[in-house]
Amino acid sequence: MAPKKKTKKTSKKNPEKSNFAGENVLEEKYRRSVLDVAVLQDHIALQSESVRKVQSDRIDLRRRMRDMEQKLQHERENHRDVNSDFSRQYKTMKTELTDKVKRLEQEVSQLREDLALCQEELSKEKREREKVQQEKDGIIADLQHKLDGMETEYEKVLHETLDGLTAQLHAARRGREEKSAGLHRNYKEVLSEFGLNALDT
Template sequence: MGKGKGKGKKNDGGGEGGAELTPMEVAKLLQAENLALQRQLAERQEEATKAMASRREIQNRVIELKRDFEDEQKQTFQITADMTRQYKSMQEELLTRINILENTINELNDKLEQANASIDDMKKERAEVIAQKDAEINEHKQRMEDMAKEFGDMLKETLDKMGERIDVSGKGWENESAGVVQQKLAEFKV
Protein backbone atom coordinates (compact mmCIF):
# COMPACT_ATOMS: atom_id res chain seq x y z
CA MET A 1 0.00 0.00 0.00
CA GLY A 2 2.51 2.54 0.96
CA LYS A 3 5.66 1.06 -0.49
CA GLY A 4 4.58 -1.45 -3.07
CA LYS A 5 4.93 -5.19 -3.28
CA GLY A 6 7.67 -7.12 -4.91
CA LYS A 7 8.33 -10.73 -5.73
CA GLY A 8 11.43 -11.11 -3.77
CA LYS A 9 13.54 -8.35 -5.19
CA LYS A 10 13.27 -4.77 -4.43
CA ASN A 11 15.31 -1.93 -5.65
CA ASP A 12 14.56 0.93 -3.34
CA GLY A 13 18.02 1.96 -2.39
CA GLY A 14 17.89 0.13 0.92
CA GLY A 15 21.09 -1.86 0.40
CA GLU A 16 24.61 -0.58 0.44
CA GLY A 17 25.82 0.35 -2.87
CA GLY A 18 22.61 -0.63 -4.55
CA ALA A 19 23.14 -4.30 -3.97
CA GLU A 20 20.35 -6.68 -3.91
CA LEU A 21 18.71 -7.50 -0.67
CA THR A 22 18.93 -10.90 0.79
CA PRO A 23 15.77 -12.80 1.45
CA MET A 24 16.26 -12.27 5.15
CA GLU A 25 16.46 -8.53 4.69
CA VAL A 26 13.45 -8.59 2.42
CA ALA A 27 11.54 -10.56 5.03
CA LYS A 28 12.57 -8.07 7.75
CA LEU A 29 11.66 -5.20 5.52
CA LEU A 30 8.30 -6.76 4.70
CA GLN A 31 7.75 -7.57 8.35
CA ALA A 32 8.42 -3.93 9.31
CA GLU A 33 6.17 -2.79 6.53
CA ASN A 34 3.52 -5.26 7.74
CA LEU A 35 3.79 -3.93 11.30
CA ALA A 36 3.51 -0.36 10.06
CA LEU A 37 0.49 -1.29 7.97
CA GLN A 38 -1.06 -3.15 10.92
CA ARG A 39 -0.52 -0.11 13.15
CA GLN A 40 -1.95 2.10 10.48
CA LEU A 41 -4.87 -0.31 10.07
CA ALA A 42 -5.40 -0.39 13.85
CA GLU A 43 -5.31 3.42 13.98
CA ARG A 44 -7.76 3.66 11.11
CA GLN A 45 -9.98 1.01 12.67
CA GLU A 46 -9.85 2.93 15.92
CA GLU A 47 -10.71 6.14 14.07
CA ALA A 48 -13.46 4.29 12.19
CA THR A 49 -14.78 2.89 15.49
CA LYS A 50 -14.67 6.38 17.02
CA ALA A 51 -16.35 7.78 13.92
CA MET A 52 -19.00 5.04 14.06
CA ALA A 53 -19.55 5.69 17.79
CA SER A 54 -19.71 9.43 17.11
CA ARG A 55 -22.08 8.76 14.23
CA ARG A 56 -24.26 6.59 16.50
CA GLU A 57 -24.24 9.32 19.15
CA ILE A 58 -25.20 11.91 16.56
CA GLN A 59 -27.91 9.62 15.16
CA ASN A 60 -29.21 8.98 18.68
CA ARG A 61 -29.11 12.72 19.37
CA VAL A 62 -30.93 13.41 16.08
CA ILE A 63 -33.54 10.77 16.97
CA GLU A 64 -33.87 12.27 20.44
CA LEU A 65 -34.18 15.79 18.99
CA LYS A 66 -36.77 14.58 16.48
CA ARG A 67 -38.70 12.93 19.31
CA ASP A 68 -38.46 16.12 21.40
CA PHE A 69 -39.50 18.18 18.39
CA GLU A 70 -42.49 15.91 17.75
CA ASP A 71 -43.42 16.07 21.45
CA GLU A 72 -43.16 19.87 21.34
CA GLN A 73 -45.26 19.91 18.17
CA LYS A 74 -47.89 17.70 19.80
CA GLN A 75 -47.91 19.89 22.92
CA THR A 76 -48.12 23.04 20.83
CA PHE A 77 -50.95 21.54 18.81
CA GLN A 78 -52.78 20.48 21.97
CA ILE A 79 -52.29 23.90 23.57
CA THR A 80 -53.41 25.62 20.36
CA ALA A 81 -56.45 23.36 20.10
CA ASP A 82 -57.29 23.96 23.77
CA MET A 83 -56.87 27.72 23.42
CA THR A 84 -59.01 27.66 20.26
CA ARG A 85 -61.74 25.73 22.10
CA GLN A 86 -61.57 28.18 25.02
CA TYR A 87 -61.69 31.14 22.63
CA LYS A 88 -64.69 29.74 20.76
CA SER A 89 -66.41 28.88 24.03
CA MET A 90 -65.82 32.38 25.40
CA GLN A 91 -66.93 33.91 22.11
CA GLU A 92 -70.17 31.90 22.16
CA GLU A 93 -70.72 32.81 25.81
CA LEU A 94 -70.16 36.50 25.10
CA LEU A 95 -72.46 36.41 22.07
CA THR A 96 -75.12 34.75 24.22
CA ARG A 97 -74.69 37.39 26.93
CA ILE A 98 -74.79 40.17 24.32
CA ASN A 99 -78.03 38.75 22.89
CA ILE A 100 -79.55 38.44 26.36
CA LEU A 101 -78.55 42.01 27.22
CA GLU A 102 -79.86 43.33 23.89
CA ASN A 103 -83.17 41.54 24.54
CA THR A 104 -83.24 43.02 28.04
CA ILE A 105 -82.54 46.49 26.63
CA ASN A 106 -85.31 46.07 24.05
CA GLU A 107 -87.75 44.88 26.73
CA LEU A 108 -86.83 47.79 29.01
CA ASN A 109 -87.19 50.25 26.11
CA ASP A 110 -90.62 48.80 25.35
CA LYS A 111 -91.61 49.08 29.02
CA LEU A 112 -90.27 52.64 29.10
CA GLU A 113 -92.30 53.55 26.02
CA GLN A 114 -95.39 51.95 27.57
CA ALA A 115 -94.77 53.80 30.84
CA ASN A 116 -94.31 57.09 28.98
CA ALA A 117 -97.48 56.45 26.98
CA SER A 118 -99.31 55.56 30.20
CA ILE A 119 -98.02 58.74 31.87
CA ASP A 120 -99.11 60.80 28.85
CA ASP A 121 -102.56 59.17 28.98
CA MET A 122 -102.77 59.81 32.72
CA LYS A 123 -101.77 63.44 32.21
CA LYS A 124 -104.41 63.86 29.51
CA GLU A 125 -107.04 62.21 31.70
CA ARG A 126 -105.99 64.34 34.66
CA ALA A 127 -106.11 67.49 32.55
CA GLU A 128 -109.59 66.49 31.32
CA VAL A 129 -110.75 65.78 34.87
CA ILE A 130 -109.28 69.08 36.09
CA ALA A 131 -110.93 70.94 33.21
CA GLN A 132 -114.22 69.18 33.95
CA LYS A 133 -113.96 69.96 37.68
CA ASP A 134 -113.03 73.58 36.91
CA ALA A 135 -116.09 73.78 34.65
CA GLU A 136 -118.24 72.28 37.40
CA ILE A 137 -116.78 74.69 39.98
CA ASN A 138 -117.41 77.64 37.66
CA GLU A 139 -120.93 76.37 37.04
CA HIS A 140 -121.52 75.99 40.78
CA LYS A 141 -120.07 79.44 41.45
CA GLN A 142 -122.33 80.88 38.78
CA ARG A 143 -125.32 79.07 40.26
CA MET A 144 -124.39 80.24 43.76
CA GLU A 145 -124.07 83.80 42.51
CA ASP A 146 -127.39 83.50 40.71
CA MET A 147 -128.99 81.98 43.82
CA ALA A 148 -127.42 84.64 46.05
CA LYS A 149 -128.73 87.31 43.70
CA GLU A 150 -132.18 85.70 43.65
CA PHE A 151 -132.11 85.33 47.44
CA GLY A 152 -131.02 88.95 47.79
CA ASP A 153 -133.81 90.04 45.47
CA MET A 154 -136.32 87.89 47.35
CA LEU A 155 -135.07 89.18 50.70
CA LYS A 156 -135.24 92.76 49.48
CA GLU A 157 -138.70 92.18 48.14
CA THR A 158 -139.76 90.56 51.42
CA LEU A 159 -138.22 93.36 53.48
CA ASP A 160 -139.84 95.95 51.24
CA LYS A 161 -143.22 94.27 51.73
CA MET A 162 -142.63 93.98 55.45
CA GLY A 163 -141.58 97.61 55.53
CA GLU A 164 -144.76 98.63 53.75
CA ARG A 165 -146.86 96.62 56.15
CA ILE A 166 -145.04 98.05 59.10
CA ASP A 167 -145.54 101.52 57.72
CA VAL A 168 -149.22 100.88 57.31
CA SER A 169 -149.67 99.26 60.67
CA GLY A 170 -147.10 101.45 62.36
CA LYS A 171 -148.93 104.61 61.78
CA GLY A 172 -150.91 103.66 64.74
CA TRP A 173 -147.88 103.10 66.90
CA GLU A 174 -146.04 105.74 68.47
CA ASN A 175 -143.34 107.48 66.59
CA GLU A 176 -140.70 106.14 68.94
CA SER A 177 -141.44 102.52 68.47
CA ALA A 178 -141.78 102.95 64.70
CA GLY A 179 -138.27 104.43 64.50
CA VAL A 180 -136.77 101.46 66.33
CA VAL A 181 -138.51 98.97 64.03
CA GLN A 182 -137.43 100.88 60.94
CA GLN A 183 -133.89 101.02 62.22
CA LYS A 184 -133.86 97.22 62.67
CA LEU A 185 -135.32 96.80 59.17
CA ALA A 186 -132.62 99.02 57.79
CA GLU A 187 -130.02 96.79 59.38
CA PHE A 188 -131.49 93.74 57.55
CA LYS A 189 -131.52 95.44 54.16
CA VAL A 190 -128.70 94.43 51.91
Protein backbone atom coordinates in the same frame (compact mmCIF):
# COMPACT_ATOMS: atom_id res chain seq x y z
CA MET B 1 -20.45 21.58 24.40
CA ALA B 2 -17.91 19.47 26.24
CA PRO B 3 -18.96 16.19 24.58
CA LYS B 4 -18.60 17.76 21.11
CA LYS B 5 -15.01 18.68 21.84
CA LYS B 6 -14.28 15.16 22.96
CA THR B 7 -15.71 13.80 19.79
CA LYS B 8 -13.41 16.02 17.76
CA LYS B 9 -10.39 14.74 19.64
CA THR B 10 -11.45 11.15 19.35
CA SER B 11 -12.23 11.50 15.66
CA LYS B 12 -8.63 12.30 14.98
CA LYS B 13 -7.42 9.32 16.91
CA ASN B 14 -10.12 6.67 16.21
CA PRO B 15 -12.56 6.85 13.25
CA GLU B 16 -14.85 4.17 14.74
CA LYS B 17 -15.26 6.15 17.88
CA SER B 18 -15.98 9.18 15.74
CA ASN B 19 -18.78 7.35 13.93
CA PHE B 20 -20.20 6.19 17.19
CA ALA B 21 -20.08 9.65 18.62
CA GLY B 22 -21.75 11.01 15.49
CA GLU B 23 -24.52 8.54 15.87
CA ASN B 24 -24.88 9.53 19.49
CA VAL B 25 -25.12 13.17 18.46
CA LEU B 26 -27.71 12.35 15.83
CA GLU B 27 -29.63 10.27 18.28
CA GLU B 28 -29.43 13.09 20.82
CA LYS B 29 -30.63 15.52 18.19
CA TYR B 30 -33.41 13.13 17.28
CA ARG B 31 -34.48 12.77 20.88
CA ARG B 32 -34.37 16.51 21.24
CA SER B 33 -36.39 16.91 18.07
CA VAL B 34 -38.89 14.35 19.37
CA LEU B 35 -39.06 16.27 22.63
CA ASP B 36 -39.39 19.56 20.76
CA VAL B 37 -42.15 18.04 18.64
CA ALA B 38 -43.91 16.73 21.75
CA VAL B 39 -43.55 20.13 23.41
CA LEU B 40 -44.82 21.82 20.26
CA GLN B 41 -47.69 19.34 20.06
CA ASP B 42 -48.55 20.04 23.71
CA HIS B 43 -48.29 23.73 22.99
CA ILE B 44 -50.47 23.33 19.91
CA ALA B 45 -52.93 21.26 21.95
CA LEU B 46 -53.01 23.98 24.61
CA GLN B 47 -53.44 26.64 21.94
CA SER B 48 -56.18 24.58 20.30
CA GLU B 49 -57.88 24.18 23.67
CA SER B 50 -57.55 27.91 24.23
CA VAL B 51 -58.95 28.58 20.77
CA ARG B 52 -61.84 26.17 21.41
CA LYS B 53 -62.44 27.85 24.78
CA VAL B 54 -62.32 31.29 23.17
CA GLN B 55 -64.69 30.13 20.42
CA SER B 56 -66.99 28.60 23.03
CA ASP B 57 -66.83 31.80 25.05
CA ARG B 58 -67.48 33.81 21.90
CA ILE B 59 -70.50 31.62 21.07
CA ASP B 60 -71.70 31.95 24.65
CA LEU B 61 -71.17 35.71 24.56
CA ARG B 62 -73.03 35.95 21.25
CA ARG B 63 -75.86 33.90 22.70
CA ARG B 64 -75.93 36.09 25.81
CA MET B 65 -75.78 39.19 23.64
CA ARG B 66 -78.75 37.94 21.60
CA ASP B 67 -80.61 37.21 24.85
CA MET B 68 -79.76 40.70 26.12
CA GLU B 69 -80.86 42.24 22.83
CA GLN B 70 -84.13 40.32 22.98
CA LYS B 71 -84.57 41.35 26.59
CA LEU B 72 -83.77 44.95 25.69
CA GLN B 73 -86.23 44.80 22.81
CA HIS B 74 -88.84 43.37 25.16
CA GLU B 75 -88.10 46.10 27.70
CA ARG B 76 -88.38 48.74 24.99
CA GLU B 77 -91.72 47.30 23.90
CA ASN B 78 -92.89 47.25 27.53
CA HIS B 79 -91.60 50.79 27.94
CA ARG B 80 -93.51 51.88 24.84
CA ASP B 81 -96.62 50.12 26.13
CA VAL B 82 -96.25 51.75 29.54
CA ASN B 83 -95.63 55.15 27.96
CA SER B 84 -98.64 54.66 25.72
CA ASP B 85 -100.78 53.63 28.69
CA PHE B 86 -99.51 56.57 30.75
CA SER B 87 -100.18 58.94 27.85
CA ARG B 88 -103.70 57.58 27.48
CA GLN B 89 -104.31 57.85 31.24
CA TYR B 90 -102.85 61.37 31.27
CA LYS B 91 -105.08 62.48 28.41
CA THR B 92 -108.11 60.91 30.09
CA MET B 93 -107.29 62.54 33.43
CA LYS B 94 -106.59 65.86 31.74
CA THR B 95 -109.94 65.73 29.94
CA GLU B 96 -111.74 64.77 33.16
CA LEU B 97 -109.99 67.52 35.13
CA THR B 98 -110.74 70.08 32.43
CA ASP B 99 -114.42 69.11 32.48
CA LYS B 100 -114.43 69.19 36.27
CA VAL B 101 -112.77 72.63 36.33
CA LYS B 102 -115.34 73.96 33.85
CA ARG B 103 -118.18 72.48 35.89
CA LEU B 104 -116.78 73.92 39.12
CA GLU B 105 -116.31 77.33 37.49
CA GLN B 106 -119.94 77.26 36.38
CA GLU B 107 -121.01 76.25 39.90
CA VAL B 108 -118.88 79.04 41.40
CA SER B 109 -120.40 81.56 38.99
CA GLN B 110 -123.91 80.35 39.85
CA LEU B 111 -123.14 80.42 43.56
CA ARG B 112 -121.81 83.98 43.25
CA GLU B 113 -125.01 85.03 41.53
CA ASP B 114 -127.07 83.29 44.23
CA LEU B 115 -124.94 84.96 46.91
CA ALA B 116 -125.46 88.39 45.34
CA LEU B 117 -129.23 87.79 45.23
CA CYS B 118 -129.23 86.53 48.84
CA GLN B 119 -127.24 89.55 49.99
CA GLU B 120 -129.63 91.86 48.15
CA GLU B 121 -132.64 90.11 49.71
CA LEU B 122 -130.97 90.22 53.10
CA SER B 123 -130.34 93.95 52.78
CA LYS B 124 -133.94 94.46 51.69
CA GLU B 125 -135.28 92.40 54.61
CA LYS B 126 -132.94 94.27 56.94
CA ARG B 127 -134.29 97.62 55.75
CA GLU B 128 -137.87 96.38 56.04
CA ARG B 129 -137.18 95.02 59.52
CA GLU B 130 -135.62 98.32 60.59
CA LYS B 131 -138.65 100.15 59.17
CA VAL B 132 -141.04 97.80 61.00
CA GLN B 133 -138.98 98.19 64.15
CA GLN B 134 -139.14 101.96 63.88
CA GLU B 135 -142.91 101.77 63.33
CA LYS B 136 -143.22 99.43 66.32
CA ASP B 137 -141.08 101.74 68.43
CA GLY B 138 -143.28 104.66 67.37
CA ILE B 139 -146.47 102.72 68.18
CA ILE B 140 -145.01 101.57 71.51
CA ALA B 141 -143.98 105.13 72.37
CA ASP B 142 -147.45 106.40 71.44
CA LEU B 143 -149.11 103.64 73.46
CA GLN B 144 -146.78 104.31 76.37
CA HIS B 145 -147.69 107.99 76.20
CA LYS B 146 -151.42 107.12 76.11
CA LEU B 147 -150.90 104.62 78.93
CA ASP B 148 -149.12 107.24 81.01
CA GLY B 149 -152.02 109.66 80.33
CA MET B 150 -154.60 107.00 81.24
CA GLU B 151 -152.66 106.16 84.38
CA THR B 152 -152.68 109.79 85.39
CA GLU B 153 -156.41 110.00 84.70
CA TYR B 154 -157.05 106.77 86.64
CA GLU B 155 -155.01 108.07 89.56
CA LYS B 156 -156.97 111.30 89.50
CA VAL B 157 -160.30 109.44 89.32
CA LEU B 158 -159.14 107.05 92.05
CA HIS B 159 -158.10 109.90 94.33
CA GLU B 160 -161.39 111.69 93.71
CA THR B 161 -163.31 108.46 94.36
CA LEU B 162 -161.34 107.78 97.54
CA ASP B 163 -161.82 111.33 98.70
CA GLY B 164 -165.58 110.99 98.05
CA LEU B 165 -165.72 107.65 99.89
CA THR B 166 -163.74 109.10 102.78
CA ALA B 167 -166.14 112.00 103.00
CA GLN B 168 -169.12 109.64 102.85
CA LEU B 169 -167.53 107.44 105.54
CA HIS B 170 -166.99 110.46 107.76
CA ALA B 171 -170.56 111.58 107.18
CA ALA B 172 -171.89 108.06 107.86
CA ARG B 173 -169.77 107.79 110.98
CA ARG B 174 -171.03 111.13 112.22
CA GLY B 175 -174.59 110.03 111.48
CA ARG B 176 -174.05 106.72 113.36
CA GLU B 177 -172.43 108.53 116.24
CA GLU B 178 -175.28 110.97 116.41
CA LYS B 179 -177.80 108.16 116.13
CA SER B 180 -175.94 106.13 118.75
CA ALA B 181 -175.81 109.12 121.05
CA GLY B 182 -179.59 109.62 120.55
CA LEU B 183 -180.24 105.95 121.29
CA HIS B 184 -178.00 106.18 124.36
CA ARG B 185 -179.97 109.19 125.64
CA ASN B 186 -183.21 107.40 124.99
CA TYR B 187 -181.90 104.34 126.83
CA LYS B 188 -180.90 106.47 129.79
CA GLU B 189 -184.29 108.09 129.85
CA VAL B 190 -186.05 104.71 129.77
CA LEU B 191 -183.85 103.42 132.59
CA SER B 192 -184.37 106.50 134.60
CA GLU B 193 -188.15 106.14 134.18
CA PHE B 194 -187.89 102.71 135.75
CA GLY B 195 -185.68 104.09 138.50
CA LEU B 196 -182.53 102.53 137.34
CA ASN B 197 -179.20 104.11 136.91
CA ALA B 198 -177.62 103.52 133.53
CA LEU B 199 -174.13 103.35 135.12
CA ASP B 200 -175.25 100.48 137.41
CA THR B 201 -176.17 98.33 134.49
